[in-house]
Amino acid sequence: MTAATMPRKNRTFRIDERLIDGLAQVARLKNMSANKYMEDLLLKICKDEGVLPADALPLGETRGGDRTATDEASS
Numbered sequence: 001m002t003a004a005t006m007p008r009k010n011r012t013f014r015i016d017e018r019l020i021d022g023l024a025q026v027a028r029l030k031n032m033s034a035n036k037y038m039e040d041l042l043l044k045i046c047k048d049e050g051v052l053p054a055d056a057l058p059l060g061e062t063r064g065g066d067r068t069a070t071d072e073a074s075s
Contacts, residue, residue, distance in 0.1 A: 008059060024068075039058060043056065043058055
């Protein structure tokens, strides 16, 4: 399964509120959503620990379908 076809899962974790607030602040400073920032951090950790291959790619944007396709009707 490629990154483009890999589904995302919703999961609930109990995390210290200070960490959630800190994560949101850092994500804002990096102009990222907290979800995207956390996903990037966890991907890096999993790659560093050897749980995922070093060449594993993030899923990328999946909302709204394929945004790389051109819409000739709008041009």
